[in-house]
């Protein structure tokens with residue numbers, strides 16, 4: 343499989359190189375175009391375990407690994423880490439379905455990919471005979487950071503630094519990160535929002551490509567963000583798995599189209615759904631759900647991507663994003679690999695803060711995508727209603743998805759089964775979730791956790807409950823412009 347940089351014709355990589363580099367040297371994102379050769383025979387997946395389905399799907403995309411290698415890698419990656427053997431169970435809620443992606447070690451959907459990525463990186467490093475230490479730099483809106491730390495801590499040959507927006511993550515999320523154990527980890531707050539942290543990381547990569555300082559320290563920079571194709575590939579698997587579960591449960595027949603509703607930030611999760619569709623999964627619509635930072639809703643509806651707008655801190659902080667990196671991959675795929683177009687649009691975004699996509703591309707996009715947004719009020723209202731009506735407790739991100747589903751059904755219902763991707767445990771966002779079902783909300787996140795449990799009896803993930811007694815290890819905080827120095831100092 344050839345992975346192309348989205349920005350220049352002559353930059354290509356195989357899957358191992360793409361995983362190891364994370365981002366292309368020109369700032370583009372490694373993206374495949376030949377989805378025909380990745381087609382999956384759906385009927386052959388029925389009855390297979392989650393691990394088998396993952397190995398098969400990921401192996402199609404990252405084809406430098408033999409089926410045996412991939413199978414062993416995936417088995418080791420997930421062994422004993424998730425609450426359930428099927429990794430990502432589907433629950434029926436009313437007449438719709440919720441795909442629970444949060445049953446992993448950090449209680450967010452990022453675990454599905456970040457349990458696998460470190461092993462993919464180590465295996466790619468070996469395959470390519472690279473001796474340098476791999477240094478992972480990650481900007482996080484709250485969940486990626488912890489899931490990446492959990493995946494990489496004490497993995498030989500790697501180090502990891504995580505940057506999160508100071509004051510931009512929940513109490514539980516912050517506690518998860520700053521208490522992280524491991525000899526090869528660093529956690530640092532950035533004064534600014536997620537986009538500042540993400541821009542800072544991209545600048546560090548760009549500076550190193552120009553000046554090559556990492557190599558002088560025997561290191562090589564890479565990324566655990568969803569700009570790494572090794573992050574996206576494992577996410578494609580659960581779309582297939584959920585579909586098989588519905589077929590096996592008698593809810594749909596093999597071949598029936600389904601809709602997926604995806605709470606979206608960086609456009610990674612939903613792009614994995616587009617990969618699944620192109621690999622043969624019968625997907626009718628991918629519904630892109632946004633919170634008050636609704637830049638994607640506007641883009642899908644108008645074709646104008648305009649980041650020049652107020653940034654809102656919402657109750658779904660992992661979706662508080664105005665520059666959705668993976669949309670660049672979609673533009674590339676939907677334009678049939680038009681490097682020049684993508685470079686031009688990305689330059690516009692960089693220089694003017696806005697771009698307009700061609701109408702032909704937008705009409706392709708609208709064939710497969712719908713968009714809806716829900717502010718905090720609508721999301722919290724959905725949490726309360728679904729709890730009262732169905733006894734199902736959602737987190738704030740999933741609630742944005744649920745509210746988007748309701749809008750979608752009200753305006754564009756196509757009659758197919760709907761699957762909402764549930765991206766986090768309600769116990770990661772205790773105060774906001776509690777406020778949706780109760781008037782009494784303690785100021786402290788952990789007291790809110792106790793009360794949420796007392797009211798609902800929904801089990802608290804043990805690792806979240808244990809956090810309150812863990813000492814903080816990391817107190818660093820830098821400005822966006824101080825991030826480069828921080829990393830150079832870390833490398834010594």
Ligand SMILES: *Cc1c(COP(=O)(O)O)cnc(C)c1O
Nearest residue numbers: 485607608609610611660765766
């Ligand atoms: C990261 C995240 C999202 C958004 O996923 P993208 O791949 O960035 O679109 C949604 N919900 C939660 C809980 C997340 O952690």
